[in-house]
Structure formats: C-alpha cells, structure tokens
Amino acid sequence: MNYHHYNPRQAALAEARALLEKAAAAAMAAGALPEAELPAFIVEIPADVKNGDVAANLAMAGARVFRKAPRQIAEAIVGALDLTGSLFERAEIAGPGFINLFLGSGWFTGVLRAACSESDYGRTDGGAGKRYNVEFVSANPTGPMHMGNARGGALGDCLAACLDWAGYEVTREFYINDAGNQIEKFGKSLAVRYLQLYKGEEACPLPAECYQGADIVAHAKNFAAEHGDAYVDGDFEQLKKDITAFALPQNIEGLQRDLGKYRIRYDVWFHESDLHAAGAVQAVVDKLLQSGACYKAEDGAIMYRSAQYAAKYGVVNKKKTDSGEEEAKDEVLVRANGIPTYFAADIAYHYNKLAVRGFDKAIDVWGADHHGHVARMKGAMDAVGLDGSRLDVVLMQMVNLMRDGKPVRMSKRTGKAITLTDLLDEVPIDSARFFFNMRESSSTLDFDLDLAVRSDSENPVYYVQYAHARICSLLKKLDAAGIAFAGPEAVDAAVLTDASEQALIRLLAAFPAEIAAAAERYDPARITRFVIDLATAFHRFYNACRILEAEGAVREGRIALCLAVRGVIRNVLTMFKIEAPETM
Numbered sequence: 001m002n003y004h005h006y007n008p009r010q011a012a013l014a015e016a017r018a019l020l021e022k023a024a025a026a027a028m029a030a031g032a033l034p035e036a037e038l039p040a041f042i043v044e045i046p047a048d049v050k051n052g053d054v055a056a057n058l059a060m061a062g063a064r065v066f067r068k069a070p071r072q073i074a075e076a077i078v079g080a081l082d083l084t085g086s087l088f089e090r091a092e093i094a095g096p097g098f099i100n101l102f103l104g105s106g107w108f109t110g111v112l113r114a115a116c117s118e119s120d121y122g123r124t125d126g127g128a129g130k131r132y133n134v135e136f137v138s139a140n141p142t143g144p145m146h147m148g149n150a151r152g153g154a155l156g157d158c159l160a161a162c163l164d165w166a167g168y169e170v171t172r173e174f175y176i177n178d179a180g181n182q183i184e185k186f187g188k189s190l191a192v193r194y195l196q197l198y199k200g201e202e203a204c205p206l207p208a209e210c211y212q213g214a215d216i217v218a219h220a221k222n223f224a225a226e227h228g229d230a231y232v233d234g235d236f237e238q239l240k241k242d243i244t245a246f247a248l249p250q251n252i253e254g255l256q257r258d259l260g261k262y263r264i265r266y267d268v269w270f271h272e273s274d275l276h277a278a279g280a281v282q283a284v285v286d287k288l289l290q291s292g293a294c295y296k297a298e299d300g301a302i303m304y305r306s307a308q309y310a311a312k313y314g315v316v317n318k319k320k321t322d323s324g325e326e327e328a329k330d331e332v333l334v335r336a337n338g339i340p341t342y343f344a345a346d347i348a349y350h351y352n353k354l355a356v357r358g359f360d361k362a363i364d365v366w367g368a369d370h371h372g373h374v375a376r377m378k379g380a381m382d383a384v385g386l387d388g389s390r391l392d393v394v395l396m397q398m399v400n401l402m403r404d405g406k407p408v409r410m411s412k413r414t415g416k417a418i419t420l421t422d423l424l425d426e427v428p429i430d431s432a433r434f435f436f437n438m439r440e441s442s443s444t445l446d447f448d449l450d451l452a453v454r455s456d457s458e459n460p461v462y463y464v465q466y467a468h469a470r471i472c473s474l475l476k477k478l479d480a481a482g483i484a485f486a487g488p489e490a491v492d493a494a495v496l497t498d499a500s501e502q503a504l505i506r507l508l509a510a511f512p513a514e515i516a517a518a519a520e521r522y523d524p525a526r527i528t529r530f531v532i533d534l535a536t537a538f539h540r541f542y543n544a545c546r547i548l549e550a551e552g553a554v555r556e557g558r559i560a561l562c563l564a565v566r567g568v569i570r571n572v573l574t575m576f577k578i579e580a581p582e583t584m
Contacts, residue, residue: 052100
C-alpha cells in the first residue's frame with residue numbers, strides 16, 4: 001500500500017461513511033427501510049474508544065425521512081452492513097440508535113507501517129497547493145523587539161509550518177513599516193540626539209513624543225563618528241533625512257539578525273516605502289473614490305466610509321454626536337495636507353497580497369490590542385473589490401514573564417522592558433519556541449523563566465526531547481545486540497495487545513489529523529500539546545513493555561512502535577525548528 005500523505009483517521013471516517021451509505025441503500029433495496037433520500041449525518045471519532053472507534057448518528061438523523069424509530073433504522077442498517085475487506089471488524093448499536101464501528105487489526109497495522117515507512121509521516125495534501133501568505137512580527141524598525149514579538153514570531157513561524165505540512169504553499173512575510181509618522185519621529189529623535197552631542201541637552205531638548213531609548217543615542221554617536229559636526233549648523237530636515245538613511249538599514253539588519261537567531265527565516269521582507277514609491281497607495285485610494293467607498297471632505301481630506309463595509313465583520317469605530325449618542329465614524333485615508341494615513345498604506349499592502357500577488361489567503365498575526373482594526377481591514381478588502389474573508393487575522397494575547405512565581409517586568413541589563421535578545425540570552429531557543437506555542441493565541445501566556453532553563457522532565461521541551469533520545473539509545477542497544485528490524489511490511493499490529501501499545505498507535509494515527517486541524521484553526525499549539533501526549537504515552541509503553549527481551553512478531557511490532565514514535569517526535573520538533581537530540 002502507498003502511505004504517501006496517509007491520514008489514518010480520515011481514511012477510517014471516509015470508509016465508515018461509505019459503508020453506512022451502502023448499507024442504508026441495501027436496506028432500502030431489501031425493503032427493511034422505505035425508499036428515501038439519505039439525510040445529512042455525522043460520522044466522528046468519539047472521545048471514549050470503548051464506545052467504538054467511529055460513531056455515526058445516521059439512524060437518528062433518518063428518523064423523519066424513514067418514519068421509523070432510530071433504533072429500528074439502526075438495526076436495519078447494521079443488518080445490511082458488509083465489513084468484508086474493510087478497516088472495521090464489527091459494528092454495534094448503542095443507546096437510542098448510535099451506530100458504533102470498531103476498527104480491525106489491519107487499520108492498526110497500516111498506521112504503524114505508514115509511520116515507519118514515510119519519513120514525512122503527518123504531511124497531507126488537504127491544502128491542495130493553495131497559496132497562503134503568513135505575515136507575522138512586522139515590528140517597527142525604530143527599536144528592539146519585545147515579548148509580544150517573541151511570541152508572535154514563534155506562533156507565526158510554527159503556524160506557517162503547520163500550513164505547509166497540511167498541503168498549502170506558504171510564504172512567510174515581514175512587513176517593514178519604513179514610511180509614515182513613526183519614521184518621521186525616528187528621524188527627529190536621531191537628529192536631536194545628534195545635535196545634543198555638540199550643543200548640549202539644554203540647548204536641544206528632546207521632545208516628549210520622541211523615542212527615548214539608548215539605541216537612539218548610540219545611532220547618533222555612530223553618525224557623528226562618521227560625519228563629525230558637518231550637520232550641526234545645516235538644515236534640520238536634511239539632517240533628519242540623512243541620519244534616518246544611516247540608522248534605519250542598521251535597525252532592519254538587526255531585526256533580521258535577531259529573528260535569524262530565533263531560527264525564523266522569511267521568504268519576503270516587504271517595504272512599506274515601496275508601496276508609496278510605486279504609487280500603489282494613491283492607486284488604491286483612487287479605486288475607493290471611484291467606487292464611492294470614499295469621498296472628499298470640506299477641508300480636502302479623503303474620507304473612507306468605514307462603517308458601511310466593516311459592520312458585517314464586527315465592531316466598527318464610533319464617535320459621539322452632539323446629542324451624546326454614538327454613530328459610526330468615517331475614517332481619514334488621506335489627510336488635508338495630502339499625506340496618506342497608515343490605514344491607506346495598510347489597505348494598499350493587503351490589496352498587493354491578494355490582488356497583485358494573488359495569494360488565496362492572507363493571514364496576519366497581530367497583538368490583541370489591534371482587535372478593533374480587524375473589521376476595518378476585512379471591510380476595506382470588500383470596499384476595494386476583493387473578498388474580505390480572504391484576510392484572516394490571528395489575535396495574540398500578551399505574555400507574562402514569570403520568575404519564582406512572580407512577574408518579571410524589567411531587564412537588569414537595560415532597565416527597560418525585556419527584549420527578544422534579552423530573552424534569548426537567558427533562555428534556550430528550543431525552550432522559547434516550544435513555550436510560546438504551548439497555549440492557543442487567544443490565551444494570555446505565563447512564560448516561566450525558571451522552568452524554561454531546567455534540564456529535567458518538568459521542562460516540557462526537555463521531556464519531549466528526552467523521549468526522542470531515549471528511543472535513539474534503545475535502537476542503538478538493539479543494533480549492538482545484533483537485532484535488526486525486518487521492515488514495515490513485516491509488522492502485524494494484531495500481536496500488540498497491551499493497552500499502552502494500543503494507546504500509542506491511536507496517537508500516531510491522530511498526527512496527520514492534528515496537523516490538518518492546527519492548520520485549519522490557525523492553532524499550532526495543538527501540535528505542541530500532541531507531542532507532549534505522545535512522549536507521555538511512549539514513556540508509559542516503555543515502562544510497561546519489554547523490547548529487547550521480546551521475541552518474534554511482538555518484538556518486531558514494538559520496534560516498529562519505537563521507530564514510528566521517534567519519527568513523529570522528530571517531525572514535530574523539526575517542523576517547529578527545535579532540536580531533536582539523539583543523546584541527552
């Protein structure tokens with residue numbers, strides 16, 4: 001059998017549905033059920049396998065069309081059910097008419113053979129090659145990255161990996177906000193700090209709205225070291241322009257360097273400034289004007305009818321009227337002075353993704369504080385002639401760094417908020433990437449710094465890595481003892497009857513379905529939780545079943561289990577760019 005892109009759970013569900021539909025047709029043909037069109041019904045894997053490996057509500061769903069009690073319908077269908085040559089060995093009726101199917105040993109054998117023979121077991125083709133763009137982090141290039149960026153980096157990168165394994169063609173993208181107000185503020189901050197070096201802080205006070213960080217001072221000193229006092233008595237705007245051109249590329253290089261250390265590699269670094277230079281921002285504003293989605297205000301500003309388009313996607317921005325009531329607020333796209341707002345550039349950027357570059361889906365990972373922007377952006381895609389449902393936003397809650405059970409708020413080194421580089425100086429990269437994906441994005445994450453550096457089973461990433469290393473050690477012992485694995489085709493799961501063996505095979509079978517679900521729900525934390533469960537199940541199996549001392553088909557089956565678990569753990573860790581050590 002070809003196990004390429006094999007999804008055991010999906011295979012079982014699909015075959016169960018086909019068998020039940022065929023049995024219902026046979027029951028109708030035999031007169032056990034009246035002729036009727038089959039209703040929609042659910043085929044699912046129940047939480048408790050004691051109730052069967054697959055359960056269906058066909059009998060209850062068919063009560064109206066067949067005009068019979070569900071139990072009678074179930075008896076007629078099960079009576080006509082032919083399981084010969086199928087994945088299932090028997091069927092039972094439970095309760096008011098649930099039809100429960102039990103998998104045979106052939107299915108369990110198939111799972112083991114697939115997981116042993118396919119190096120990329122877990123990869124499926126459900127995405128059918130659709131092109132997805134995943135944009136994440138996109139930190140302003142005016143300063144260092146913070147904890148939200150650290151979580152967003154791990155989340156976005158691991159989500160992209162899940163999508164890739166689920167069969168999508170994925171592009172990882174970073175959007176560089178190198179235009180607009182924050183760059184103006186960046187340049188002004190740099191210019192003032194430069195002038196202070198020669199004129200003093202009293203003569204050139206730094207405005208409160210400027211960036212106050214030590215990195216700004218460092219850039220100013222480096223610029224002065226290269227240019228001396230050449231700009232001290234010159235034009236301030238020229239100084240701003242030149243010192244920005246000096247410092248900004250260094251900051252962008254710093255982002256790339258720090259994210260590279262975090263094992264994140266982007267396919268595209270997209271510059272906002274390129275949109276302005278190419279006229280793409282003005283083009284999208286013109287498009288919105290032509291469609292009537294925008295209008296010119298009395299002061300010359302161009303206003304966007306946000307409420308008209310955003311309402312279907314959620315809450316829209318509102319303002320209070322003179323009477324005290326709230327009404328939907330139109331938004332400025334181009335200011336009265338002719339300068340586009342950030343929102344205008346953001347619309348042009350997403351239009352570029354979906355219309356110009358033709359991605360089937362654009363996925364953005366944003367901090368939860370941007371929740372009010374989601375409906376605006378999705379609505380804007382409708383307004384510009386696209387489908388807003390092609391833009392999805394993953395909102396990410398904040399991170400609480402914890403030490404000794406208490407929040408850590410300040411960096412000892414800088415006296416400021418802890419940055420990504422501060423974190424990676426203290427915590428192993430494996431732990432950082434794993435820990436940031438242990439909770440779904442919608443949950444606040446408590447990051448335990450003490451736990452992240454521990455080298456014992458209390459640390460979940462160490463626990464998973466140890467399971468991988470333990471299997472590698474066991475396989476080396478088998479090799480040293482001259483015990484060779486006969487190969488996947490020699491495996492017969494029927495001899496693996498211990499509860500721990502059965503539990504392992506069921507978990508292995510779930511892996512492709514878990515990846516598909518993680519991709520569909522934008523939740524890579526599912527895979528982190530899954531691999532912890534798999535490691536736990538393996539340790540339980542290892543303690544319950546002898547491997548070196550086993551013989552014949554039992555030993556072959558248990559070796560296959562070890563190989564399969566090692567492969568799946570390795571695949572998860574490799575997907576998430578976490579090391580899979582062979583010794584610990």
